[in-house]
Amino acid sequence: MFTLLxxxxxxxxxxxxxxGFHDAANSITNIVSTKVLTPFQAVLWAALFNFxxxxxxxxxxxxxxxxxxxxxxVNEHFITLEVILAGLLAAITWNLIxxxxxxxxxxxxTLLGGFMGAAIAYAHGLSKGGVDVVNYAKVIxxxxxxxxxxxxxxxxxxxxxxxxxxxFKKSNPYKAEAKFKKFQLVxxxxxxxxxxxxxxxxxxxxxxxxxxxxxxxxxxxxxxxxFVEHYSWVPLCSFIAIGLGTLSGGxxxxxxxxxxxxxxxxxEGVCADTSGAITLYLTEHLGIPVSTTHTITGSIIGVGATxxxxxxxWGVTVNLLWAWVLTMPVTAILSAIFYYIIKMFV
Numbered sequence: 122m123f124t125l126l127x128x129x130x131x132x133x134x135x136x137x138x139x140x141g142f143h144d145a146a147n148s149i150t151n152i153v154s155t156k157v158l159t160p161f162q163a164v165l166w167a168a169l170f171n172f173x174x175x176x177x178x179x180x181x182x183x184x185x186x187x188x189x190x191x192x193x194x195v196n197e198h199f200i201t202l203e204v205i206l207a208g209l210l211a212a213i214t215w216n217l218i219x220x221x222x223x224x225x226x227x228x229x230x231t232l233l234g235g236f237m238g239a240a241i242a243y244a245h246g247l248s249k250g251g252v253d254v255v256n257y258a259k260v261i262x263x264x265x266x267x268x269x270x271x272x273x274x275x276x277x278x279x280x281x282x283x284x285x286x287x288x289f290k291k292s293n294p295y296k297a298e299a300k301f302k303k304f305q306l307v308x309x310x311x312x313x314x315x316x317x318x319x320x321x322x323x324x325x326x327x328x329x330x331x332x333x334x335x336x337x338x339x340x341x342x343x344x345x346x347x348f349v350e351h352y353s354w355v356p357l358c359s360f361i362a363i364g365l366g367t368l369s370g371g372x373x374x375x376x377x378x379x380x381x382x383x384x385x386x387x388x389e390g391v392c393a394d395t396s397g398a399i400t401l402y403l404t405e406h407l408g409i410p411v412s413t414t415h416t417i418t419g420s421i422i423g424v425g426a427t428x429x430x431x432x433x434x435w436g437v438t439v440n441l442l443w444a445w446v447l448t449m450p451v452t453a454i455l456s457a458i459f460y461y462i463i464k465m466f467v
Contacts, residue, residue: 141366174317188406191326238453271419278423315401
């Protein structure tokens with residue numbers, strides 16, 4: 122059992138790393154597409170603030186609410202190491218597939234779908250059905266925020282852009298653009314902090330669920346807060362892994378996010394990143410894991426819509442929406458398949 126736990130921890134950090142380069146586009150798309158930073162400079166900038174989010178969560182917020190939500194998304198009676206392993210394998214598989222095709226899907230919902238699908242497969246083997254497997258109090262808000270997060274980001278971006286354009290309408294265009302290029306560094310850093318704080322905790326929650334199960338098998342009852350206290354290296358390593366992943370970049374997704382949805386200026390880049398950051402901070406405060414991909418996509422659409430609705434390439438947007446909706450059920454099915462394969466050998 123200990124060996125299986127080690128395998129899960131290693132795979133979780135691999136997923137965290139993949140999540141970093143898969144979602145690097147979210148943090149750097151705007152700052153690269155407006156040529157404020159080169160791609161290499163941008164990933165360094167984003168990775169730094171991805172890691173810095175650890176100190177915000179630990180010392181400023183004082184807890185890891187999103188990690189706790191992920192760890193409790195499945196009824197504890199249906200959590201086993203085999204379930205967690207199957208969920209991770211499905212999540213890694215889907216993340217690599219969507220990265221390869223340049224689809225900015227959600228690593229968050231990939232992980233959650235994998236976790237739930239494997240748990241339901243386990244429950245089916247026990248002839249208990251899937252009714253009580255999922256902790257609906259935790260999962261239903263996450264499901265709704267598949268649609269709410271981009272809408273909130275879009276609305277905030279729309280309002281901020283209108284206000285900023287109105288405030289700076291009499292400014293010299295060249296001087297204003299120079300100012301907004303500097304502002305964009307700050308806005309991008311703020312979004313990267315939100316990305317790190319949101320996404321690194323999800324992997325931390327999965328590792329937490331595995332360790333809590335392992336400790337329970339040894340007769341040690343452990344809460345999520347106990348896990349954070351006794352295994353303090355897990356949160357730290359989770360934030361390091363996502364930062365390293367961001368350093369690797371995900372250029373195919375950068376292209377989709379930065380050029381295919383709408384073209385943006387430094388002013389619009391500031392507005393999009395700021396609204397995305399506000400949305401991520403709000404949901405982290407509520408303890409709801411959301412997709413940074415969905416959030417920044419909504420923000421970019423909100424910015425584009427201030428010019429005219431036709432400035433947004435709605436065909437690309439609809440295709441992204443299909444990818445978002447399909448992520449959880451597809452990874453749930455994948456993880457159930459992985460679970461049955463694992464049970465043949467374990």
